[in-house]
Amino acid sequence: MLTKKLPPLERFLLLVSRRASHLARQHYDVIVVGGGHAGTEAASAASRVGARTLLVTQKVHTIGALSCNPSLGGIGKGHLVKEVDALDGVCGRAGDWAGIHFSILNRRKGPAVWGPRAQLDRQLYRQFIQSELQSTPRLTVQEGSVEELLVTEPNPEKPGYHKVTGIRLAGASLPISAQSIVLTTGTFLSGSLFMGQNTTPGGRIGDAPSSSGMSRTLRERLGLKMGRLRTGTPPRIVKASVDFDQAKLHPADSLPTPFSFINSRVRCKAEEQLPCHLTFTTPGVDQVVKESLHLNCHIQQDTKGPRYCPSIEARVIRFPGRQHQVWLEPEGLTSDLVYPQGLSMTMPPEMQLRLIREIPALHRAEIHTAGYGVQYDFVCPTQLSPALQVKSTQGLFLAGQINGTTGYEEAAAQGLWAGVNAARAALSMPTATLSRTESYIGVLIDDLVTRGVTEPYRMFTSRAEFRTSLRPDNADLRLTLKGFEEVGCVSSERYRQTARVRDSLQEALAALQEVSLSATNWRRQLPLEYISETKPGNQTGLEVLQFNDVTFEMLTYVFPERLSQYAEFSQRLKIEAIYRPHCLLQQKEIERIQKEESMSLPEDLDYLSLPVSLSQEVREILDRVRPSTLGAATRLQGVTPAAIVHLLNYIRPPSRKERRTHRN
Numbered sequence: 105m106l107t108k109k110l111p112p113l114e115r116f117l118l119l120v121s122r123r124a125s126h127l128a129r130q131h132y133d134v135i136v137v138g139g140g141h142a143g144t145e146a147a148s149a150a151s152r153v154g155a156r157t158l159l160v161t162q163k164v165h166t167i168g169a170l171s172c173n174p175s176l177g178g179i180g181k182g183h184l185v186k187e188v189d190a191l192d193g194v195c196g197r198a199g200d201w202a203g204i205h206f207s208i209l210n211r212r213k214g215p216a217v218w219g220p221r222a223q224l225d226r227q228l229y230r231q232f233i234q235s236e237l238q239s240t241p242r243l244t245v246q247e248g249s250v251e252e253l254l255v256t257e258p259n260p261e262k263p264g265y266h267k268v269t270g271i272r273l274a275g276a277s278l279p280i281s282a283q284s285i286v287l288t289t290g291t292f293l294s295g296s297l298f299m300g301q302n303t304t305p306g307g308r309i310g311d312a313p314s315s316s317g318m319s320r321t322l323r324e325r326l327g328l329k330m331g332r333l334r335t336g337t338p339p340r341i342v343k344a345s346v347d348f349d350q351a352k353l354h355p356a357d358s359l360p361t362p363f364s365f366i367n368s369r370v371r372c373k374a375e376e377q378l379p380c381h382l383t384f385t386t387p388g389v390d391q392v393v394k395e396s397l398h399l400n401c402h403i404q405q406d407t408k409g410p411r412y413c414p415s416i417e418a419r420v421i422r423f424p425g426r427q428h429q430v431w432l433e434p435e436g437l438t439s440d441l442v443y444p445q446g447l448s449m450t451m452p453p454e455m456q457l458r459l460i461r462e463i464p465a466l467h468r469a470e471i472h473t474a475g476y477g478v479q480y481d482f483v484c485p486t487q488l489s490p491a492l493q494v495k496s497t498q499g500l501f502l503a504g505q506i507n508g509t510t511g512y513e514e515a516a517a518q519g520l521w522a523g524v525n526a527a528r529a530a531l532s533m534p535t536a537t538l539s540r541t542e543s544y545i546g547v548l549i550d551d552l553v554t555r556g557v558t559e560p561y562r563m564f565t566s567r568a569e570f571r572t573s574l575r576p577d578n579a580d581l582r583l584t585l586k587g588f589e590e591v592g593c594v595s596s597e598r599y600r601q602t603a604r605v606r607d608s609l610q611e612a613l614a615a616l617q618e619v620s621l622s623a624t625n626w627r628r629q630l631p632l633e634y635i636s637e638t639k640p641g642n643q644t645g646l647e648v649l650q651f652n653d654v655t656f657e658m659l660t661y662v663f664p665e666r667l668s669q670y671a672e673f674s675q676r677l678k679i680e681a682i683y684r685p686h687c688l689l690q691q692k693e694i695e696r697i698q699k700e701e702s703m704s705l706p707e708d709l710d711y712l713s714l715p716v717s718l719s720q721e722v723r724e725i726l727d728r729v730r731p732s733t734l735g736a737a738t739r740l741q742g743v744t745p746a747a748i749v750h751l752l753n754y755i756r757p758p759s760r761k762e763r764r765t766h767r768n
């Protein structure tokens with residue numbers, strides 16, 4: 105995979121324009137609007153499932169663009185990249201191709217919460233994504249701006265219920281029709297850009313916002329509840345003007361770890377990786393922020409911004425007098441620019457220059473492009489089903505920042521799932537489901553559709569209650585097999601590879617359980633003080649592997665004939681051994697949640713007049729969110745356990761036997 109030749113951008117553009125010229129009145133199974141992180145995964149996933157798919161985006165050369173930080177993964181986000189990859193998505197392999205600085209974050213903690221991350225070369229990332237889409241069967245890419253979303257009149261039998269029929273492009277007379285449409289317009293819906301006191305319409309610098317017709321259809325015709333959020337990006341700094349000696353060097357991992365389960369190595373050689381540098385703000389930075397507040401429209405607005413990636417203005421206002429971290433990160437192998445992570449700002453450009461020069465490593469820095477902010481509309485995601493389909497509009501799916509999330513990884517994960525289900529709906533296949541008990545993608549979607557967002561949502565490991573089972577190392581075992589057998593988005597080649605890994609791991613675990621010694625004998629073989637001699641009987645290899653200082657290699661030394669054939673899985677086996685007892689304990693809870701999730705709540709339940717004992721408040725919450733399963737209802741804030749019991753008894757009245765048991 106890593107040796108594949110990337111075509112030049114020109115060839116891609118030519119191909120796209122040739123295809124576009126053949127477009128007259130056309131019909132597709134799925135149309136994806138927007139070629140950002142959600143859109144590319146959606147288009148690829150829909151095609152993999154078997155749908156004839158059209159990806160329409162404003163500028164094809166920006167497909168795969170990284171609007172903000174050139175990086176992928178991190179804590180929680182790395183899990184999403186691994187899961188997208190396990191479902192045969194694109195971003196993990198693109199990260200392996202474009203990565204120029206790989207590191208595993210959170211290494212001091214357990215492997216369940218490690219955060220695989222890479223700094224990327226912008227050009228290489230874009231090239232990979234474009235090349236990948238170009239070679240995807242059943243996928244057509246077209247440049248164009250979607251001006252209108254076409255929907256049917258409301259269904260008279262179901263007031264307020266519509267169906268999508270297609271799109272109309274700016275400047276085109278004929279519509280393009282489709283069974284399903286995935287909207288992934290990012291920050292472009294009614295987008296406005298902010299710098300100092302200037303505000304201009306835009307979805308991102310250099311790009312016009314999405315047409316107002318689209319927002320109007322969503323808000324007025326489909327009656328969707330929408331909100332407004334904001335984000336921002338730092339100035340890009342000329343590399344030659346940075347005094348790196350005044351910052352702390354942060355080298356990459358000496359052995360880069362690929363994101364993708366199908367790659368055994370990344371493209372960049374370990375020794376060619378570029379370093380990052382860490383520096384800090386000074387009191388002078390606080391001073392410039394305070395002096396420029398009255399010149400800064402973006403910061404004066406009360407729209408919510410990303411809490412976990414705030415602007416420098418927000419950080420100084422919230423934590424005055426504190427030193428804040430600034431990471432100086434490379435933008436690419438040959439790029440002359442540096443990305444100062446932590447310095448997102450929207451003050452006037454001359455104040456931006458004054459501010460960065462208050463930092464010792466940037467005392468003579470030059471700005472290449474000034475930082476700016478963006479405000480945009482999002483659709484309140486509680487109006488979506490777990491398939492990411494708008495509940496009131498058949499065939500309309502939403503994914504990415506339009507759903508109130510922030511970040512490439514969150515967008516990619518939703519894009520993949522919306523693409524899968526858009527294709528399945530178009531091909532009359534049943535909806536695919538992904539539970540929060542089996543994936544971070546499930547957690548992300550469940551949080552969005554049951555809880556909604558009040559500020560840009562980003563993934564953290566703390567959001568996943570079953571994080572000891574949902575690890576980056578086992579995403580393939582959790583999802584690739586299901587992705588092939590039940591979802592249809594995984595290739596048979598990847599499936600076979602994962603099935604082989606699963607079989608080998610099962611054999612290796614069985615072998616580890618078969619080999620055993622008494623504590624005395626273990627201590628004779630391995631120099632380990634803490635193998636308890638008070639524990640009666642033998643201890644298996646698997647039990648001993650749970651100890652901190654025991655490695656799989658040590659056990660192969662003791663039992664070479666039984667274990668050495670599994671050496672390539674040594675790290676996976678060690679992680680499996682550490683978490684096995686805890687995962688077994690969690691299994692019951694997982695089964696309970698899965699049972700509740702398998703109980704669907706009828707779409708047309710009239711919660712306001714349901715003849716069961718529910719408080720008015722609970723009725724209103726259920727009526728507003730309309731959870732699709734009993735499991736989703738249990739996670740709604742304000743819905744009490746007693747209300748869940750009443751609801752359960754209503755949808756599945758207890759049998760006579762259950763009533764008798766209960767009385768006794």
Ligand code: FAD
Binds near residue numbers: 141143248318505509
């Ligand atoms: P995008 O990547 O924005 O892609 C949307 C695509 O839709 C674009 O290609 C656009 O051209 C296309 N499009 C829009 N309307 C139409 C239309 N009508 N017709 C056809 N095509 C259309 N994330 C973070 O995690 N941290 C940050 O600090 C951060 N800062 C950001 C700062 C800025 C200024 C911006 C713009 C984004 C920032 N992001 C940040 C967000 C990150 O870029 C997004 O979360 C991510 O790109 C969202 O992916 P997406 O696919 O939803 O949308």
